[in-house]
Amino acid sequence: MRALLKPAAAPGLDLADVPTPQPGEGQVLIKVLRTGICGTDLHIEGWDDWAARSIRTPLVLGHEFVGEVAELGPGVREVKKGDLVSGEGHIVCGNCRNCMAGKRHLCIRTIGLGVHTDGAFAEYVLLPEANVWVHRHEVDPDVAAIFDPFGNAVHTALTFPVLGEDVLITGAGPIGIMAAAVARHAGARHVVITDVSPYRLELARKIGVTVAADVSNTTIERVQRDLGMSEGFDIGLEMSGKPQAMQEMIANMRHGGRIAVLGLPAEEIAVDMATVVTRMLTIKGIYGREMYETWYAMSVLLQGGLDISPLITHRFGYAQHAEAFAAARSGHCGKVVIDWTRATLHSAS
Incomplete structure (x- = not known):
């Protein structure tokens, strides 16, 4: 099968032929239709310090897929x-304490698809049945x-109740924007x-935020005043990883804010x-x-009319992977999707 492979400990990726995996006990073989590019994939493709410490090659990348x-x-x-x-x-x-307690997202031995084991940037991917989410309703x-x-985005946005609350989100990357759509x-x-x-x-x-503020030329405090807010934000969602963003969020929360x-x-x-x-x-960390x-919650939100499709701004065929990664790295994009049913797409948007 064709797969997007990190062949060695160096920058770049190869579109290569690799063996098609075969499902063992309790496993499901999935024919990949689409994949999304994540920031983790950019780290691995560029081979930064984190990737050099964390990744063993050869490796098939990718964990966002259908x-x-x-x-x-x-x-x-x-x-x-x-x-x-x-x-x-x-x-x-x-088997760990959290898994046994039903808190599997806190497992101390978590293995990452496309990070610690071969992932979904390929014609086929293998997963345990317990990791397969079946779409029971029509979805793009x-x-x-x-x-x-x-x-x-959903996990972060709904960690605390947002009904009727004033929500501040720092970082308008794709996940931050999706979190804004969920909160709204x-x-x-x-x-x-x-x-x-x-x-x-x-x-x-x-996607309908109340205010999208460029903090290079305004302040969060000024936005509060313009909205008639007197005590600060009720809920903060920090999505940027930037020290100044976290510091300004703390400074602009109301007493008892979360x-x-x-x-x-x-x-x-x-x-x-x-x-x-x-x-x-x-x-709270997420x-x-x-x-x-x-x-x-994700499926129910989509059934209830939430539309996140505007966040998908670029689409490429699998042979256009270099263009896809360049678009994702540029920052002038939302989510970038690779189509594994076609080598090229005439329109990349």
């Missing part, structure tokens, strides 16, 4: 051939391909998102603990998706 079930291994009971499926890319041990394949990052759909009063990218801020406006943090910082962040303590703020409560 596909059709092709073959079933012995013992598979619920998944059927022909099912349209996405996959939970965190493969857990099932492009949207189904980005259920993984959509799940990050779930009944938030004001949804404010900040960034310094005019492209990303305009994309956020298209912050969910998804953004991974590349450097240490100095936190004003005096403000956290005296305002009795709650700060990683991945709750298995499988978040997945249920």
Whole structure:
């Protein structure tokens, strides 16, 4: 089968022929239809310090995907051939304390699809049945391909109740914008998102945020005043990983405010603990998706009319992978999707 492979410990990827995996006990072989490019994939493709420490080559990349079930291994009971499926890319041990308690997203032995084991940037991918999410209702394949990052957004946005609340989101990357769409759909009063990218801020406006603020020329405090807010934001969603964003979020929360943090910082962040303590703020880290409560929520939100398709701005065939990765790296994009049923697409948007 054709696969997008990291052949050696160096920058770049190869489109190569590799053996098609065969399903073993409890495993499902999936014919891949679409994949989404994640920031993790960019790290691996560029071979930065994190990738050099974390990745063993050769490796097939990719963990955001949708596909059709092709073959079933012995013992598979619920998944059927022909099912349209996405996959939970965190493969857990099932035996640690958290797994045994039903908190699989906190497994201490998590294996990452496309990071620690061959992934979905290929014509076929293999997953345990427990990691296969069957789409029981009609869904656009492009949207189904980005259920993984959509799940990050849903997990973060719904960690704390947002109905009637004022929500601040720092970081208008694709996950931040999807989180804004979720908060708005779930009944938030004001949804404010900040960034310094005019492209990303305009994309956020298209999904209906109250304010998309360019913090290179305005302040969050000024946005509060313009909206008539007197005490600060109720809920904060930190999606950027930038120290200044976290610091400004803490400074603009109301007393008793709650912050969910998804953004991974590349450097240490100095936190004003005096403000956290005296305002009795709650700060919670978010990683991945709750298995499988978040997945249920994702499907229900889409059934309820939430539309995240505007976030998919670029589409490429699998032979155009270099162009796809360049688009994703440029920042002038939302989600970038690769079509594994066609080598090239005439339109890349």
